Amino acid sequence: xxxxxxxxxxSIVRSGKKLLDGVDWQVREGERWVVLGPNGAGKTTLLQIAxxxxxxxxxxxxxxxxxxxxxxxFELRPRIGLASAALANQIPEHEKVLNVVVTASYGVTGxxxxxxxxxxxxxxxxxxxxxxxxxxxNRTFASLSEGExxxxxxxxxxxxxxxxLLLDEPAAGLDLAGREDLVHRLSALAADEDAxxxxxxxxxxxxxxxxxxxxxxxxxxxxxxxxxxxxxxxEENLSTTFGLPLQVSSVDGRFSARAxxxx
Numbered sequence: 001x002x003x004x005x006x007x008x009x010x011s012i013v014r015s016g017k018k019l020l021d022g023v024d025w026q027v028r029e030g031e032r033w034v035v036l037g038p039n040g041a042g043k044t045t046l047l048q049i050a051x052x053x054x055x056x057x058x059x060x061x062x063x064x065x066x067x068x069x070x071x072x073x074f075e076l077r078p079r080i081g082l083a084s085a086a087l088a089n090q091i092p093e094h095e096k097v098l099n100v101v102v103t104a105s106y107g108v109t110g111x112x113x114x115x116x117x118x119x120x121x122x123x124x125x126x127x128x129x130x131x132x133x134x135x136x137x138n139r140t141f142a143s144l145s146e147g148e149x150x151x152x153x154x155x156x157x158x159x160x161x162x163x164x165l166l167l168d169e170p171a172a173g174l175d176l177a178g179r180e181d182l183v184h185r186l187s188a189l190a191a192d193e194d195a196x197x198x199x200x201x202x203x204x205x206x207x208x209x210x211x212x213x214x215x216x217x218x219x220x221x222x223x224x225x226x227x228x229x230x231x232x233x234x235e236e237n238l239s240t241t242f243g244l245p246l247q248v249s250s251v252d253g254r255f256s257a258r259a260x261x262x263x
Contacts, residue, residue: 001028001029001030002028002029002065003026003027003028003029003062004027004028004029004063004064004163004164004196004197005025005026005027005050005061005062005063005164005197005199006025006026006027006060006061006062007023007024007025007026007049007056007059007060007061007062008024008059008060008061008062009022009023009024009058009059009060010022010023010024010025010049010056010058010059010060010061011023011056011057011058011059011221012042012045012049012054012056012057012221013057013058018221019042019045019221020042020045020046020049020056020221020222021042021220021221021222022059022222023042023046023059023221023222023223024223025216025223025226027164027197027199027214028197029197030193030197031197031198031213031214032190032197032198032200032211032212032213032214033197033198033199033200033212033213033214033215033216034199034200034201034202034208034212034214034215034216034229035047035199035200035201035202035215035216035217035218036202036203036205036208036215036216036217036218036233036238036241037203037217037218037219037224037241037242038203038219038241038242038243039203040220041218041219041220041221041241042218042220042221042222043168043201043218044084044168044201045221046201046218047084047166047168047199047201049061049068050063050080050164050166050199051077051080051082051166052068052073052076052077052080055068055069056068063076063080063164064076064079064080064163064164078160078162079160079162079163079164080162080163080164080165080166081104081157081158081159081160081162081164081165081166081196082157082165082166082168083150083153083154083156083157083166083167083168083170084153084166084167084168084169085168085169085172086168087153088149088153091141092141093140093141093142094140094141094142095140095141096137096138096139096140096141097128097133097136097137097138097139097140097141097144097152098121098124098125098128098137098138100141100152100153100156101124101127101128101152101155101156101159102116102120102121102123102124102159103156104156104157104159104160105120105159105160123159124155124159125137127155127156127158127159128152128155130155131151131152131154131155131185132151132185133148133151133152133155136148136152145178146173146174146178147174147175147177147178147181147182150170150171150174150178150182151182151185153170154167154170154185162196163196163197164196164197164199165195165196165197165198165199166199166201167186167198167199167200167201168201169201169202169203170182170186170200170202171183171202171204171207179206179207183207183209183254184209186200186209187209187210187211187212187253188211190209190210190211190212190213191211198212200212205233205238205248205255205256205257206254206255206256206257208229208233208254208255210252210253210254211253212229213228213229214226214227214228214229214232215227215228215229215232215233216232217232217237217238217240217241218241219240219241219242219243224237224240224241225237225241233248233250233255234248235247235248235260238257239260244259245259245260246258246259246260247259247260247261
């Protein structure tokens with residue numbers, strides 16, 4: 001299987017500060033990655049490069065057999081599904097839910113005068129239905145709960161049948177029921193052999209869905225550990241990543257962590 005992402009010594013420098021520092025990372029077709037780390041670790045910056053939203057300051061970033069700096073990003077981006085808070089903020093609040101999804105066909109966030117085919121609208125409805133949102137298709141985006149918005153965003157990210165799916169903190173702001181529903185749906189997506197390679201960014205171990213295969217741990221812009229999930233999500237690696245002694249447990253494919261008992 002080919003690499004969908006291949007980063008070689010990738011760094012990002014802003015105002016003299018390294019947000020990413022010499023990252024080497026490969027993601028292959030069929031893999032499902034979770035990226036974990038504390039605030040300021042560089043997770044969102046990493047995802048912005050993977051989504052062809054920014055270029056590295058130094059190093060080489062290969063995405064879907066193209067190299068950033070040598071490809072038209074406006075041709076590359078439709079091949080990448082992205083769900084993030086920054087993108088959600090660009091969606092007009094009074095846009096209907098069906099339009100939020102179908103406009104991904106043109107890579108825009110608001111319907112204007114574009115002409116969409118019936119098949120586009122059928123696919124948008126199918127995706128909304130798959131994520132439990134088809135009955136909301138004529139509601140406005142602003143009227144949805146946070147959990148409902150997150151599911152619409154993921155449906156939108158899948159609209160263009162992407163080769164790579166990027167999810168930036170999809171469970172942020174959800175209550176317990178909303179988080180568990182989303183984790184269940186993401187686990188089912190990860191189990192689908194026809195689903196694209198997936199990269200999910202989160203702060204919380206409890207949000208890692210079953211059926212994810214790999215993990216990348218970041219701290220201060222650098223990689224602490226990277227590889228198969230069970231090998232990476234250890235107490236030693238996670239304690240180093242978050243700067244706190246942690247006890248880690250796993251039950252039925254779900255991980256959790258808490259501060260280690262002090263002596």
